Amino acid sequence: METLAMLTHRIPRPSVRRAGAALVGAALFGFASLPDVCRGQPAAQTKPRTESSTPRSALESIESTRGGRHWVDLATDPPKSPDDSLACFRIEPGYEIELVAAEPLVLDPVAVAFDERGRLFVAEYADYPTGPVREGDPPLSRVVLLEDTDSDGRADARHVFADQLRFAHSLMAYRGGILVGAQTEIVFLKDTDGDRRADVRDVLFRGFVAAHPQMQIGNPRWGLDNQVYWNYGPGEIVRVGGPDGAGAMTIQIPQKEFRFDPRTMEFGPASGLGQFGNTIDPFGHRFFCTNRNPIMAAPLSWEQWQRNPFFAGGRDHYDVGPSGGDTVVFPLVEMKSNYLSHAGTHTSACGTTAYLGGLFGDPSTTDLFVCEPIGHLVTRTIVRASGHPLTAERARPKADFLASSDTWFRPASLATGPDGSLYLADMYRLWVEHPKFLPAEIASRLDWRAGDDRGRVWRIHPTAPRATVRPFHPPASDAALVDMLRDANGWRRRLAQRLVVERGIQGLAPPLRAMLGERDAESGAREPAFARLHALWTLDGLGALSPDDLLAALADPDVFVRRDATKLAARFIAEPRIFARVVELARDDDARVRFEVALTLGATDTPAAGDTLAELALRDGGESWFATAILTSVATRSGTVLGTMIARSAVGATTEANGAPRVIEARHARIVRELSAIAGARGDVEELGALLAAIGGTNGPPGRWWRQTAIAGLAAGLPRHRGDLGPRSLAALIDQPPDALRDAVEPVRRLLHEAASIAADETQPLEDRIEAVDLLPFLPAEPSRAACARLLAPNQPGALQAEAVRALQRSGARDAARLVLGRWAGLGPAARPIAVDLLLSRPETILDALDAMADGTVSPSVLDVDQRVRLLTHADASIKKRAIDLLGQAVSANRTGVVRDFSAALTLAGASDAGMKVFDRVCAKCHRVDGRGHDVGPDISDVRNRDRAALLNDILDPNQKLEPRFTDYIVVSNDGRVLNGLIVSESPDAVVLRQSEGKEETIPRNAIDQLKASGKSLMPEGVETEINVRQMADLLEYLKGPRTPR
16 A cells, blocks of 8 residues: 555646645736635636735725624635546646645544555544534544555545543654553554454553643654654653553653653653644754744753752743734735734634745745644745854745645644655534634523535645656665665654664664764765764664763764763763763864753763863853753853852953953843852852952952842852851851851942942932942841931932832841831832832731821822722731721622623623723733733733623623633742732743732742642732722723734
């Protein structure tokens, strides 16, 4: 039986283009005609139209339908035949698309994969969106095998490989069978008797917790490093067993990706958090996506993130290209979604796929394809791997790679095939929005399963030359596997590597070793760079990589071979030759290699490694991710590294390429602070002594800023210390130092008293005074309090007052609130909001503040909406009662009733200008619209054109549809402070909270008395206590106001 991938090259050209000839011709000649067959007319009546007019017309059409009417009220087109649907495509010039399979052979396809024989397997997501129609019925999802028996290039045989799989939406060929992500489980399927139906059905892992059907364990991909990576792996995961007989084991996985080692079945978290989209490009970069973030990457492994317990690094991944409202797409038809203002941007990004086939694109870059099913299109982005971090740009500024005017076309994912073509899974459903994201009254009106009897798989390839599309023949011998590593098609290279590693073919180590390091005897030429890269990782997968192999790779002329050899060198770092070469590579011309050096040096504690990290910090530490890599590598030597940076800055020991000295500069502020904080948290007395001496010494770069930055970092880290030194503030350390630090603290003590003098000196520039105030919290309690108190005088500049209040807040002084209340009348408008934050930070000071409001010292009007609502709903009954008595209306627990009471706002004519003021007062602390406000809570740039009733419901009942990542956490510190916010990162040592206005606070774990999830949104209930029905109508009008089409 020939596979579809084998047969592609045999299809006569007229057959390939028979249904799409008019479309392809139009694209090649620059026309943008939408064939009239898309509107139910004969294809021959197509009328040309310029390409540029269509996206603008579509977006203008979208804008014209905004307002109170929901898209559910609009008429829908009937489904089209495969040939008619084909005629509705517009594809980038130079490419063509053809049908591989359609209903009834394939239904609800959302993912495809090819096995080692080139056979096409499809995941049919028949459970989407809500599972079986009748409760208690078996699951509906399937894996099917499609075959072509008559050699015409289209599937004509369907075999149900496995059925009754629960929400199975992704798959990967593995060990002669298929791996499937099935909501809460990873299942291994295999046919051992040749009947094309799986008779092996083993659960390898279970316990995954799905967020919703688009966000669950799935999208397995074999990495260049021989790990299998998956999207979205949280849960209490149990390794059940598997083909290798690995025993049971349980690990708690946080909200991260998932990975396992197919050789040992060892498993754990992977960095990042994706939804339905996971891919690995030819260079080994892994990309993933969420619906509004089409291309993300995680530069460090989870293990690297976790290895420094004194460093809380923040978000572990980044957007390689634009995200949210900054993405641009060009739909041919209106995008019908609950978030219609996403029109012209990604709203349902999924299926992110790196092309591997070698038929098109620049081999030095990555072509990434992203599906947008709401927009009925697929984008193409070019990722340039020429620097660090990665960057991306659209392949075509004003058009997408593939778009359709068939509103049933729902691209879900893509895959490179054995023949080098790109295969596209088209679910072909009327609706792909999930009902949970719609108001119940709207969701109940739709037939969510419309189209579950349909589905298509498409094939995309260059129009010419067709000879480049090569048939695939399964490797017939072990030697053929080695030869396949040279193939221009990355799918074949990856297959060869996987099979060698899966089968453990140790006899291939010698030819792999030769591929890695030898040259041709006559020409002196090396093997292709990709072949060398795969040979390196295949040797590693076999456990056959030797120090000599690694030395050869570390000297390779190709940057990716050197980079990955540096990554692998971590396991060999005790070998002197390997270590010496890694240190040499710290001066490599390519930042990608130096980045891996920074990470690899985290595997050794030698002094030379610390010196090299200091050198890298001076050269590259101004870039955020580079700084992070270095900071994960300095758990036991951060103070030493910072001291070396200071010393080298004084003497110019390192230089730029142009001979200029390489010194600490403003761009190093973050790494200076964090290095110092890590030293404080570690609390090693010898290291602290050396660091204090360096900070307070006479050497170093010019200026005070770096000393103040280092002191602030030390102050942040010391309270996190858990060792013999004991948690203490910097002020306490300086006031009562241990004997071993008595001499070292003196220069810093002098710096702090000098700062107090500068802050009080009215002849000094205001900028210098404000800078000096930052150091006041680190003085002993009484001098710190006195210095701040002087700066609260009414004759002091407002900006200086504000900094003094912040300093009091950071000092933790118990009487800070009473001091501020005593000076309240003289505080300017810049200082008062900060003072209110200080007053509301502890239960006892809240009561003091409420008393001051009751006696007229402080006006209740200084409270913003969030603060008022939190007081009215406070967990402390005495505070809640006092707030209700003072501020008035309590917050109703009957949120449905509140929504009903405000329903009149839906029919009132609102004023957008007035609504903008309401937004600034009520919403802007946590939400951002049109450049106003802060990105803390969920993205609400989507509210325009959204149903007003749904929007009203979300404002007044924010906990009804709470996303886990926006859960409000409450932290009570040991000294009684109460903080709340979103947990954005955590380490064994600290938790980082993001609060309103985007402020972040790092809280040492040993300073936490209580940490609990509120189970509620960061946005509190009770907005109705601050605005009336008329103001709500104004707010709705502003949020749904007009937007200029892109």
